[in-house]
Amino acid sequence: MKSGLKFLVAAKRCEIAALRELALTSVLVNVTGRLIHGLQRERGLSNLHIGSQGARFADVRARQIAECRQIEAELRTCFDSLDTESARVGHGARLFSRIAYALHGLDALAGLRERVDAFAWTTRQATDAYVRLIAGLLAVVFEAADSASDPEVSRLLVAMFNFMQGKEFAGQERAVGSALFASGRAEASEQQRLLHLIESQERCLQVFVEFANPKAVDLWTASQASATLAELERMRRVLCTAAAGAALNVQLSQAWFECCSQRIDRMKGVEDRLALDLLRTCEAKISAAQAELDAYQSFQTTPAREADALSFFNGAPLAAAPPDASGFGGAPQGYGLQLERSILELVQEQAHRLQTMSEELDTVRASLNERKVIERAKGLLMAHRQLSEEDAHKTMRQMAMNQNRRLIEVAEAVLAMADVLPERPR
Amino acid sequence: MKSGLKFLVAAKRCEIAALRELALTSVLVNVTGRLIHGLQRERGLSNLHIGSQGARFADVRARQIAECRQIEAELRTCFDSLDTESARVGHGARLFSRIAYALHGLDALAGLRERVDAFAWTTRQATDAYVRLIAGLLAVVFEAADSASDPEVSRLLVAMFNFMQGKEFAGQERAVGSALFASGRAEASEQQRLLHLIESQERCLQVFVEFANPKAVDLWTASQASATLAELERMRRVLCTAAAGAALNVQLSQAWFECCSQRIDRMKGVEDRLALDLLRTCEAKISAAQAELDAYQSFQTTPAREADALSFFNGAPLAAAPPDASGFGGAPQGYGLQLERSILELVQEQAHRLQTMSEELDTVRASLNERKVIERAKGLLMAHRQLSEEDAHKTMRQMAMNQNRRLIEVAEAVLAMADVLPERPR
Incomplete structure (x- = not known):
């Protein structure tokens, strides 16, 4: 017959298994973040490519696509390594369902690139396609955050998800701005969209600040305090305040792209730091839980004695009871x-x-x-x-x-x- | 490389595994409910036994103890059959931790019974001990309700937990009332306690009505519409309105006990019905999910084609697209x-x-x-x-x-x- 101790040990083992799974998920989140980062860059370059009717950015886009293909292969390997056979209980169903959707998106990527190559889509259509693809990947990260069973890890994942989502809005801002500059003409609906993206970005970053470790927040604040931000704000002003239909300086498209990219790359640095924190937190927690498990297992299971057992009914801490009150003197x-x-x-x-x-x-x-x-x-x-x-x-x-x-x-x-x-x- | 379909299948398998575990948990909840029912009866009889200083109820109590021992063995077998080795992710940690606590309570039961045999404890002490023991068992049921991943099953479990908790308050009411009548003297603090138990009972039953199937609610309503309830309310009035210190009719203790027991036994009938509904719901859901899984698996995985893949980016339902628009005519x-x-x-x-x-x-x-x-x-x-x-x-x-x-x-x-x-x- 299994004793209470046995179930205590089993409970601890479940905790450790959940933490191990979180550590694996953290790796998955990290690789997903890298692919998202690459696709964000590819999206911006694709817009510049379409906007300039292929006159510019072809090479840098081709290199970016090659890099994305490499990370995609890595992510697919990561997905492949997930245990899909043992039908885990828990949040497996939702995570796998998100992955299935994300994979469909990745399968569609080659077709998307061909459409861009052939100028078959407008920048808006191409942007929307990349947005949908990245949203599918972010949904995997969201599911990971939602499935964490440890509050500290969950905090980190919530901070990370919001940071990644904020960075994605920054990436969309880059893409929309690139398309606007490249087209050489201000357009009211796209300007509106830009304002919405800036606001959404700020909202996500607020949640990040609320949930992240103070050190990560410091890193983020430090990375923001640079000349790039002022330059970005200047160009945002140019883009958003131009009268509809007014001419925009096509030459600024590259400056805009590079300025946004500098900021986004710095965000990626913060994101990598978050991923590292996440993994270290999981590992520390696994070690601590393992030490507790070892302590539990060092207990000998002794048959319950009446006096011990009756302590169940005492609310007070048991250590306070004098040993001889138990009726066993030896x-x-x-x-x-x-x-x-x-x-x-x-x-x-x-x-x-x-x-x-x-x-x-x-x-x-x-x-x-x-x-x-x-x-x-x-x-x-x-x-x-x-x-x-x-x-x-x-x-x-x-x-x-x-x-x-x-x-x-x-x-x-x-x-x-x-x-x-x-x-x-x- | 794993396809989206593979993850879709894996997600469905996880869902089925979670439902299977819920079905097992339902069985556990049912046996736990039966033991709680037996212990509730034993608690009332123990109070009558102590209250009458052993003059009455010795035989019926002994028979009740024998019955409880049998169900306890059954529940321990049920606990033993749980998979404690594979360290399941999910809510395993909390469920096992509750079971560890409940087992400590069961280990202490023999000592409790000896104390009652020896009149070493007052009725209040004995009642409190049984209350703590049953609370430990109910915590297992609560955890089961909290871990359900299917909303319909979760509703049923919430209804069932609240019904069981309500029944436990009814059982405590029986025990407190039995002790009061058996002592032959009204006592303000116990009368207060009785009123609190009646109110708590009603609160739980309201939640039950809110979450249960209409048929289960009907069964409950029908079981309430009887002469027993009127008789109970009459005795409740006698108990609760007697001036503190006033004499109570000791002979009424048995009538009170039987009247309460009739009602509680009827509640047990409703509870059994809830357990059956729960199990049937789980089984129906498992069959449905299994049929879906079979349907998924009958699909052949074909390599993604560009035109198929691009459908990822179309928001509209895909069936609406004309087949020849895909570029593949054959x-x-x-x-x-x-x-x-x-x-x-x-x-x-x-x-x-x-x-x-x-x-x-x-x-x-x-x-x-x-x-x-x-x-x-x-x-x-x-x-x-x-x-x-x-x-x-x-x-x-x-x-x-x-x-x-x-x-x-x-x-x-x-x-x-x-x-x-x-x-x-x-």
């Missing part, structure tokens, strides 16, 4: 008692710790849930009022300002109205 | 295309379904989280203001009434104050 029994008592204490400590962890986790996850709720509300508005994503977001933000409420409250109100909204027109 | 390719397209559709459907499930799950879990928050706030008040559980609950309820807020809101406010409360006195 030293050997006394020792046995001590062990039994310690096991009960361990069980209580462990249960308490898991409870606390689960509460902390709920707090961290609340930020992910807010994101889900806002995205759902946005999707609902897009479907029912035929709005673009930017307009849906703008509508909700306006409602929040008018009603002096938080964005999440407005999103919840929108969803609460879902049932009374008319059927989605088809 | 029938065989057309067939291949159809398959590929269908796989992407499946991936999107699956991702959407998992997303919806996760949102529904959040909604169901909210009720479990409310419970956790209220329990934590109660614990905080108990520790910081040296209150009993009843008084802590009464304080919060009073705050809610005074401020016209929900109990959960008051609990959240109490927890928000945690940091500014003085250190717990020791």
